[in-house]
Amino acid sequence: MFERDYLMRMLSQLIQGIVRSMELRRGEDDPKAAADSLEAVIGQATDIDGSILLGLSPESIADILQVSGTDPGVVEFVARSLLLAADYLDDAGEALLADLRRNQGRALISSFGLVVDEGVRAEDAMEAYVESMRS
Numbered sequence: 447m448f449e450r451d452y453l454m455r456m457l458s459q460l461i462q463g464i465v466r467s468m469e470l471r472r473g474e475d476d477p478k479a480a481a482d483s484l485e486a487v488i489g490q491a492t493d494i495d496g497s498i499l500l501g502l503s504p505e506s507i508a509d510i511l512q513v514s515g516t517d518p519g520v521v522e523f524v525a526r527s528l529l530l531a532a533d534y535l536d537d538a539g540e541a542l543l544a545d546l547r548r549n550q551g552r553a554l555i556s557s558f559g560l561v562v563d564e565g566v567r568a569e570d571a572m573e574a575y576v577e578s579m580r581s
Contacts, residue, residue, distance in 0.1 A: 453517055456491065460523045461576050463487030467530070468569060477537035481547075484531040491520050491527075504546075504553035511554065518558055525554035526575055530568040 464487060471480035489496020492511065499507060511521055528551030535544035555562050563571060 453519065456517075457519060457523070457579065460487060460491050460520070460527075461579060463490065464523070464527060464530075464572060464576060467534075468572070471534055471537075471569075477534040478540070481531040481534035481538065481540075484527045484534070488524050488527055488531075491524055492516055500547075500550070502550075504549040507550050508553040508557035512557060518560075521554055521558050522560050522562075525551045525558070525560055525562060526568070526572055527551075528554070529562070529564070530572050533568045 464484065467480045467483040467487065470483055471477055485496055485500055489499065492499060492514070494510065494514065499510065502510065511524070516524075528547045532544040532548035532551065535541075535547060551562075552564075554560065566574075
């Protein structure tokens with residue numbers, strides 16, 4: 447019961463952080479700030495220093511999250527957030543960093559067997575996912 451309450455509280459915080467990031471992108475038209483905000487949310491979600499975690503290779507991130515025992519639901523949020531951050535970084539002209547974030551997200555999807563439709567724009571997919579979590 448305690449673990450489930452903790453997980454629900456964490457997922458709620460993740461949703462709030464993701465929504466804030468999307469609002470930053472839309473309201474202030476600052477894709478770099480939106481990507482930075484998402485990266486901060488990822489650090490909070492995993493209880494691992496975000497700058498260290500996001501500096502790892504895609505395979506290493508997947509390995510770290512597997513051995514750390516991070517809940518698969520949180521990992522899905524992280525993977526989706528990485529894909530969304532990649533789009534924001536592309537918009538900000540940071541193509542190399544965007545490729546890294548996209549590959550990190552894909553490594554998590556593959557390693558954890560997640561079902562994420564990459565044929566849908568990342569922001570649209572995130573909106574639908576967040577909405578499904580609120581229901």
